[in-house]
Each structure stands twice: as structure tokens, then as C-alpha cells.
Amino acid sequence: MATNKFHPRWREFKFTLHRIFRNPSAIIGFMLLFCFMAVAMLAPVIAPPKNQFNPYMMPHKGYSPTPKPPSEQNIFGTTSGQYDIFYGAVWGTRTAFKIGLFVVLIAGIVGISLGAIAGYYGGLLDEILMRLIDIMWAIPTLVLAMAIVVAFGRGLDKIMIALALVQWRWYVRVIRSEILTLRDQDFVHAAKLMGVSDFIIITRHILPNAIYPVLIMASMDMGSMVITAAFLSFVGLGAPKGYADWGQMVALARNYIVGPVDDPLRFWYTIVIPGACIILFVLAWNLIGDALRDAFDPKLRRR
Amino acid sequence: MTKLVQTIDLITNFYTYEGVVRALDKVNLTIEHGTTFGLVGESGCGKSVTVRSLLRIIQAPGKVEDGEVWFFQNAQQDTEGIELLSQNEKYMQALRGDSISMIFQEPNAALNPIMSIGDQVSESFLFHRKQEMCRQISDTLYSPDCQIFLPVKKLLQPLYRLAAKNTGAWLLKFLSRVPVFKYWDRLLKREALRRSVDIIAKLGISNAEEIVKSYPHNLSGGMKQRIVIAIALACHPVLLIADEATSNLDVTIQAQILELLRELRQKEISSVLLITHDLGVVAETCDRVGVMYAGQLCEVANVKDLFGNPKHPYTQALLHSVPRLSQKGPLQSIEGSVPNLVAPPRGCRFHPRCPHCKEICRKSFPMLVEIGNHHFVACYLWTNLSRD
Amino acid sequence: MLPFIIRRFFFLIFVLFGVSVLIFGILMTFSPERRAAAYVTTPQQAKDIPKIIKQFGLDDPFYHQYFRWIKEVAKGNLGWSLVAARPVGEAFWRYFPVTLEMNLFAAPIVIFFGIWLGSVSGIHRDTWVDHSTRIFAIIGWSLPTFLFALILLMVFYGYFQAFSPGVLSDELTLFIIDNPDKFTPYTGMYTIDGILNGRLDIALDGLHHLVLPIITYVIVVVALNMRVMRSGIIEELSKDYVLTARAKGADNKTVNFKHARRNALLPVVTVAGQLVALSMEGSVSVEVVYNRHGIGWWLAESATQLDMPVLMCICLFMGVVFVITNLILDIMYAVIDPRIRLN
Numbered sequence A: 001m002a003t004n005k006f007h008p009r010w011r012e013f014k015f016t017l018h019r020i021f022r023n024p025s026a027i028i029g030f031m032l033l034f035c036f037m038a039v040a041m042l043a044p045v046i047a048p049p050k051n052q053f054n055p056y057m058m059p060h061k062g063y064s065p066t067p068k069p070p071s072e073q074n075i076f077g078t079t080s081g082q083y084d085i086f087y088g089a090v091w092g093t094r095t096a097f098k099i100g101l102f103v104v105l106i107a108g109i110v111g112i113s114l115g116a117i118a119g120y121y122g123g124l125l126d127e128i129l130m131r132l133i134d135i136m137w138a139i140p141t142l143v144l145a146m147a148i149v150v151a152f153g154r155g156l157d158k159i160m161i162a163l164a165l166v167q168w169r170w171y172v173r174v175i176r177s178e179i180l181t182l183r184d185q186d187f188v189h190a191a192k193l194m195g196v197s198d199f200i201i202i203t204r205h206i207l208p209n210a211i212y213p214v215l216i217m218a219s220m221d222m223g224s225m226v227i228t229a230a231f232l233s234f235v236g237l238g239a240p241k242g243y244a245d246w247g248q249m250v251a252l253a254r255n256y257i258v259g260p261v262d263d264p265l266r267f268w269y270t271i272v273i274p275g276a277c278i279i280l281f282v283l284a285w286n287l288i289g290d291a292l293r294d295a296f297d298p299k300l301r302r303r
Numbered sequence B: 001m002t003k004l005v006q007t008i009d010l011i012t013n014f015y016t017y018e019g020v021v022r023a024l025d026k027v028n029l030t031i032e033h034g035t036t037f038g039l040v041g042e043s044g045c046g047k048s049v050t051v052r053s054l055l056r057i058i059q060a061p062g063k064v065e066d067g068e069v070w071f072f073q074n075a076q077q078d079t080e081g082i083e084l085l086s087q088n089e090k091y092m093q094a095l096r097g098d099s100i101s102m103i104f105q106e107p108n109a110a111l112n113p114i115m116s117i118g119d120q121v122s123e124s125f126l127f128h129r130k131q132e133m134c135r136q137i138s139d140t141l142y143s144p145d146c147q148i149f150l151p152v153k154k155l156l157q158p159l160y161r162l163a164a165k166n167t168g169a170w171l172l173k174f175l176s177r178v179p180v181f182k183y184w185d186r187l188l189k190r191e192a193l194r195r196s197v198d199i200i201a202k203l204g205i206s207n208a209e210e211i212v213k214s215y216p217h218n219l220s221g222g223m224k225q226r227i228v229i230a231i232a233l234a235c236h237p238v239l240l241i242a243d244e245a246t247s248n249l250d251v252t253i254q255a256q257i258l259e260l261l262r263e264l265r266q267k268e269i270s271s272v273l274l275i276t277h278d279l280g281v282v283a284e285t286c287d288r289v290g291v292m293y294a295g296q297l298c299e300v301a302n303v304k305d306l307f308g309n310p311k312h313p314y315t316q317a318l319l320h321s322v323p324r325l326s327q328k329g330p331l332q333s334i335e336g337s338v339p340n341l342v343a344p345p346r347g348c349r350f351h352p353r354c355p356h357c358k359e360i361c362r363k364s365f366p367m368l369v370e371i372g373n374h375h376f377v378a379c380y381l382w383t384n385l386s387r388d
Numbered sequence C: 001m002l003p004f005i006i007r008r009f010f011f012l013i014f015v016l017f018g019v020s021v022l023i024f025g026i027l028m029t030f031s032p033e034r035r036a037a038a039y040v041t042t043p044q045q046a047k048d049i050p051k052i053i054k055q056f057g058l059d060d061p062f063y064h065q066y067f068r069w070i071k072e073v074a075k076g077n078l079g080w081s082l083v084a085a086r087p088v089g090e091a092f093w094r095y096f097p098v099t100l101e102m103n104l105f106a107a108p109i110v111i112f113f114g115i116w117l118g119s120v121s122g123i124h125r126d127t128w129v130d131h132s133t134r135i136f137a138i139i140g141w142s143l144p145t146f147l148f149a150l151i152l153l154m155v156f157y158g159y160f161q162a163f164s165p166g167v168l169s170d171e172l173t174l175f176i177i178d179n180p181d182k183f184t185p186y187t188g189m190y191t192i193d194g195i196l197n198g199r200l201d202i203a204l205d206g207l208h209h210l211v212l213p214i215i216t217y218v219i220v221v222v223a224l225n226m227r228v229m230r231s232g233i234i235e236e237l238s239k240d241y242v243l244t245a246r247a248k249g250a251d252n253k254t255v256n257f258k259h260a261r262r263n264a265l266l267p268v269v270t271v272a273g274q275l276v277a278l279s280m281e282g283s284v285s286v287e288v289v290y291n292r293h294g295i296g297w298w299l300a301e302s303a304t305q306l307d308m309p310v311l312m313c314i315c316l317f318m319g320v321v322f323v324i325t326n327l328i329l330d331i332m333y334a335v336i337d338p339r340i341r342l343n
Helices: A008-022 A024-041 A085-121 A123-137 A141-152 A156-183 A186-193 A198-235 A246-256 A268-296 B047-055 B089-095 B117-128 B130-142 B150-165 B170-175 B181-202 B221-233 B251-267 B279-285 B303-308 B313-320 C002-027 C032-039 C043-056 C062-074 C088-123 C128-142 C145-159 C170-178 C190-196 C200-237 C240-248 C252-290 C295-304 C308-336
Strands: B003-016 B019-032 B036-040 B062-071 B100-103 B239-243 B271-276 B288-293 B296-302
Touching: A008 A024, A008 A268, A024 A085, A024 A268, A024 C128, A085 A123, A085 A156, A085 A198, A085 A246, A085 A268, A123 A156, A123 C002, A141 A156, A141 A198, A141 C002, A141 C252, A141 C295, A141 C308, A156 A198, A186 A198, A198 A246, A198 A268, A198 C145, A198 C252, A198 C295, A246 A268, A246 C145, A268 C128, A268 C145, B003 B047, B019 B036, B019 B047, B019 B062, B019 B271, B019 B288, B019 B296, B036 B047, B036 B279, B047 B062, B047 B100, B047 B239, B047 B271, B100 B221, B100 C240, B117 B130, B117 B181, B117 B221, B117 C240, B130 B150, B130 B181, B150 B170, B150 B181, B170 B181, B181 B221, B221 B251, B221 C240, B239 B251, B251 B271, B251 B279, B271 B279, B279 B303, B288 B303, B288 B313, B296 B303, B296 B313, C002 C062, C002 C308, C032 C043, C088 C128, C088 C190, C088 C200, C088 C252, C088 C295, C088 C308, C128 C200, C145 C200, C145 C252, C170 C200, C190 C200, C200 C252, C240 C252, C252 C295, C252 C308, C295 C308
Parallel strands: B036 B271, B036 B288, B100 B239, B239 B271
Antiparallel strands: B003 B019, B003 B062, B288 B296
């Protein structure tokens, strides 16, 4: 009863927040994410770069291909080529955020605006867009991204562009199907009858109601895009050797997954540390996405 | 009049995010053999929750908290009643659809969209009449004029004889999992389907043979509601609960369904519990009426008494708010709004809207007392007794 | 039914045309010199690049080149694969069985586990069963396939020495190479060929090499299936027909499995297309890490060595797979759901 005096949207928001934070997975997810954000922001403090102009290059002493175990100097040890794993893990956090945010933001903005316009107006534009997406849909994300990276040339920036170019199709689909159902609802008709402009209808009335599935997807994508980028780096399409990127670090360690016969797990740190970074980063976003889904999904939110 | 179902102090709560919704607050309801009982009230006042609690099919997050539900199957009342809330789930499964069955508000949603009508109606027979059907088939199989291919017949005979004795025999369960042999119950299913055709035809549907092969989306709303009724009637229940069974139908279809229910009441079933918010329907079809408000039962009376001489202020207000042909002046409405059941008003839940509100109304709830001629009312205008 | 398949056939042509234009367009951003390298099969030809550009018209306008390419493809010439050192078409049929084999074994497991775990989780919503399956799913979903594969390899190959990468043990591979008359590769899949040739040891060895890839794959892919199934079950269980069934006297098993689960399968069929795409991506990572020379490995290798005809071929193949799976799914959908009519 007491909540009645608040604006409905605020109440809804509070309800949603309550639902999100009632979920233990959200709490873990946000805590993990907070840690990663802190590491990313404090990277220059935690791991002071040797080269001020190019802090993303991992420092290395020597060129020996055999990894060295954790020591005073290199607390996580060094990987093949003597790159410092600790430094790579810290600055790799920044790289991961860069990849995730860039891809999701670009794909999201392009996808939402195209999807909203196509869904709202329909017609020829919608037709052309949907056929294009039909075609793109036939090729899995990873394969299409690979083809684009090959065409643009290697590099982390190329990977990011390729993933954004591939991933926008998801946002179009999701936002469009939401809008198609919202478009014919009474409150939109009412707004139209009152002479509200199309732009205001889309931005004020339709998008706020259609945005939840996009938020869920964006959060999941932050993780999955980092995975895909890491795999492309792993295959060798990514950043130059020595760039602080988790996928690249796993690739460097690839030949050392099996140690000498007497001690097969000797080089565990070369793969487990960057691997754990990737997994935890992705896990954080997926936990948040899952909590958002539980909180927003009208089918599941009855309680 | 003899009791059929009696609820005593039934309490049901829903555990939601906003808090505990106290949907039923000590409901005492008695339904007699051979009557049509109407339960009326606004939406959300707990009518459906009452009957669902009674059948124990409340869905999560709801829970029947306390109270008793007595069921007296036998009209002569020579056997003891059975308390349903303390029975195990298996007993309830045997009871639902057999002794008490229910039809639901929305015929479009009440049928499984991907099962054929025949299968859905057959299920009732397969749940409750399996043994009887097996016995019948077994008799046919042993009779000399049975036309089945001999080896198959020889194989089926012992199976059905076993099934007639014990439907849950492990051999039968095992056979149902073996390819080819799992079709041993074909005859059983055919018999159930034949009975389904019969019951559907009985409800005045001409092409029942074709209807059983179709799917819910092939049928109109009225037709679907008849199928839902057929499912409920399949095993000749003692009590049929119709939960807003006509609310979502066209007026003409509504009249047909009500007519059907009335006919059935005379021929097939003992009692009907009709839940509705349509007072016109109640006046037309019911013998007795109960009025609910915000999870509490206010008044129960014979239909003529209730409409002619309502005692509870809420009943009076409700009746005044129905438009009549002889209406003069503006239509009256009830001041205020339905309370939020998370934090219901103390005492009588109607008191904030009641024109006759007294000091005691705010503190405790009045007892449901009889004031003559089977007319029960729970209001301090008529009694000084409190419930608690 | 027939008109539906014919429509699908036109859709296939449309998609293949679109995919080829799209990929061709992407690859046209290469300079003619780099594209000419694709025609070079021996080191000696490298100095002939300008000649090759002239000869194949690599600096012609886009549509010229595209139609020339289409003509070649119509003749069955998909180009030359550097990685495989043979024509693309021929190489494709060498690599395809390896990928198909893994997917044939993994798909039933993924489907079965996904549906089973999803239903259990949905039926026992908010209990410890539900929570643990969800945690399992979300961790599986967060594991990058290649990383998980590497870790499994590290533990089971390195530490326990129980499984090894590749498709077949070295001795058996050598045996097959040395005795081409004793072992006929009917299908190209060792598990099946082994049985067909009466060499159970080869079949078992092939299966042994499949264990780790399939585990990797299933744990990573099953989550999607499971999640859709779970929310489907939860949604269906809240519907009115479930109440009708309960009021009929149905037991929990009937309500959950006969009524709710069949309905909840519909959305699972809808995402199955996504599942196929996911399994294609999964194949790439798994094959690269476990060194199984299938389509995925070939793609990754070709991408790093700029083997363009292969990229083109694989994208077209994906288009065919996409259309065919969609056709199958639509038919399945119509079988499960009587409301859908294919025309």
C-alpha cells in the first residue's frame, strides 16, 4: 500500500532491483564485475607499465620459450617468451572491457536503431533489412567474423570491428520482434491519435518497453564477445605477439599444456591464470544477464 | 437437505514478493446435495481460490494454510465424511474428475493445444474407469463372437484379465515400455475414445466422431467449452464446479451453456457450484447463493431471499449497483475500492466502505450466523458474536 | 507439403546467392595481389603474380569477377586449397566426415541432456535441483570452448595420459596408410568404417578419441537447450490446461511430461537452429585444440593462411546447412504442433 504514492515506473524499477538483488547469482556477478572494473581502472597502479607509450605490450626479459614458475619478480610466473603473466592479466582486463564495450555498444546502437525503424515503419526498408539478415543468419558468428578479419587483416581492432559487424543482426531481430508486438497496442494508438510525433513515440513509448530483452542480451554478449575474440586471438588472427590479451596469452601457452614426463602439470600457471581471467569475466556478465532475465521475463516473474 | 461439501475456517495465503496475500480468511461454506450453489463477488475476492483450495489444485506460490474440507459423497449421509486436506495426493487424484470435477473460465486456454480432443476427453476415462473398461474388454475378448485375429486374441485375453484385476500390475507397466508390446492397450484406448464420443454426443454436438479427431484450435469458443464440460462430466461427478464457465462467451453461447448445465443438473449430476460475478446468471440458475468479499464470506441464502431481502451491507450495495430495466436515477456504486489483501483492513474487511460501520467492525470479524430460513449472514448489524 | 519444400528450395537458392555475394564482397577488399596468391600452388609460380592477375582478371570490376566465379562453381570448380594442397571440393569431402562424426555423436547427447535437465529444473523450480542445474548451465555457458578443451587436454592427456588428441592412434593411422587394400574408407568416419571393415579396434580407438571432444562440446552447448526448456516448462505449468488436467485427476507425471513437456518442446525446436550454428562454432574450437582435421580445423587454418576459396566454400556450406536444418525444423514443428500447417 505504501508504495502506491510513487510513480509507477519508479515502483517497477524498485521491484526489478529487488528481484535482481534477491538473486544470489546477481550479487556474485556484480561483485566479480566490480573487481574486474577496479583492476581495469587501477591497472597503471597495480602493474606500472615499462613503456609509457604502449602500456598494452607485456614486458619481457629474455626470449626463452620455456615458461618460468611464479617468483618474487613475476608473481604469476612468465609465459612462453618470458612475458610477465601478472602484467598481462591486469592489462588484459582493460583489453577485455574494450572488446566487450566496443562490440556491444556499436552492435547495440546500430541494431536497435535499425530494428526500431524497420519494425515501426515496416515496408520496403524492413523487407530489405530482413532479407539481409536472413542471409547473414545463415553463417555462424564465428565463421563470419573470421571471414571479415581475414579480409581486413589481423589485429585486435579488426576483430572488434568484425564482431560488431556480425553481432548487430541479433539486436535487430530482438528489438524488431518486440516492436512488432508493441506497435499495435492501445497506448501506441492513443499516442498517435494525440498527434505525438513518431520519434517521440519510438523513443518514449516503445523503446522503454522493448529494451529489457536487449539489456539481457547485451549483458550476455559482453561475455560471449570476449570469448569469441579470445578464440580468434588464440587461432592467431588477433593482436601482435606480446599484446596484453587473455586469448593471446592462452595461445602463447598452448605448447606448454603438457610438461615434461616426470611433471606433466609443471606449466599449469601459463594457461590457468589467463584462462581463469576469461572464465570469471564471462561468468560475471552471464550471472548478471541471468539475473536480469529472471527479473525482467514477464513469464517467469510472477512471484 | 444433506451436506455435500463443507469447508471450515479455510485459510489460503499466497506468498508473493509484495508480502503474504491473505486470499482466504476463514471461509465457511456448505454446499448441499442436489442444489445449484452460486458463489458471487467481485474479481479477486477469492471465489476461484476457494474452490481451488477445496480441490487442492492451488498453484504456487499459493498454499492452503489451515482449515478443514469435509466431503460427504453419499447423499443418505450414512457414511462418515472425509476430510480432504488431510488425504494424500493419490486420494485427491482419484477424487478429482471422478467425484468432483471442475470447468474453467477460459475455454481457449483450458484445453491442451497440441492434444486431440479425443485424447483429452479419453484421459478422464483412463484415469478413473480403467479397471471397469478392462473388465468390459476382457469379457468381450472371451465371448465367442469376438472378431480379433486368433493369436492376438490369445495374447490379449490374459493381459486384459490381469488388468481387470490390477491395473497397476508390474507386467503391464513393463509391457508399456517394450516396443510393439506397448500397444497392448490399443483396445483400452479405443474403448475410452468410444466413451468420449458418447459423452460429447450427449452434450448436443452432432458430429462427435469428427470432433474427437480435431484439435482445440479447430473449434469455436462455445464448442471448446462444451468439450471442457464433457471432460468434467465424463465420470458422472457428484459435484461440478463451474469457475466463471460462461464469462468469456458470447451471450447466446452463454445461454446455451447455462441451459446445458441446468439440464445436466437434472439428469447427470447431483450438485453444481457456479462461480460468477454475473448476478443475472445467479438469479436464473441457482438455488442458493454465497456472497464473498475480499476473501471473506458475507452472506449465504436461498436465491429468492438473497435477492428479495439482502441483509449484509455489501450484498445490498452489490445488488444496487446492478442496472435494472426499472431503474430510476443514476446507478449506485460502492464507495472506495477493494482492499489490497497483503495488508487487509482489520476486522470486517468491508468496514472502510460500509455505510453502517461501527466501532466493533474495525476490531473483529462477526460470526456467520443463521437468521432464519437458511439465511446466514456475517455482520454486526445482525449479531453480536465475533468469530475469533 | 510439396509446395512448402519447393518454396524452401527457392529460399536455399536465395540464401546461397546472398551468402556468396556477401562473402565475395568481403573478400574483394583484398588487393588483387593478395587474391592472386590464392592461385599459386607452387613456390615457383610466385613470381608470376602479375601474370595471374591479368590471366584471371583479378582487377576487373566486382560483378565481372563474381560471374566468372559463379561459372566456375557451376562447373564444379571451387578453387584450390593451399592448406589441404588439393582442390577445395575434394578436400571438403575429406574433412567433412570428421566433423560430421563428432556432431553425430554429440547431438543426441546434447538434445537428451538439455531436455532432461531443463525439464527437471523447471518442474522442481526453486529447489536445490533447480539451483544446481542452473549453476551448472551458467558455468558451462561461460566456459570458452577452446579453453575448456585445453584444460581437459592438460588434465586427461598430460596428467592421466588417458586420452590423446587427434582422430586415431598413430599405429592405426600408419596401418591404414600402409594397407589401403585392407581398410576401405566407406564413410570417412573411423568409428563407422571400423565396424564396416570388421576392425573393431579401429572403431573403438576412434570412439576413444571422441570422448574428450564430445565432453567439451556437450558441456558448453547444452546450456542453451536447457535454459529454453526450463523456462518453457515453467511457462506451460502456469497455463490453464494444466489446471484442467489436474482437475481431471491427472497425476504429476502425466501433467509434467504428457502435457507440459510436449508443449515446452516447441520453443526448444525453435532454438534448435541456433543450436546448429552453435555446434558449428563449437566444432571449430574443438577441432583446433584436439587437432582433429575436420571442417572447423580447415577453416581456422585457412583463415590464418588466407586461403580464400576455402572460406568461400565453408560459408556456402554453412548456408546449405542453415536452410536444410530450418526445413527439417519446420517439418518437426508441424509434426509436434497441430496448429501449424506447412502451406
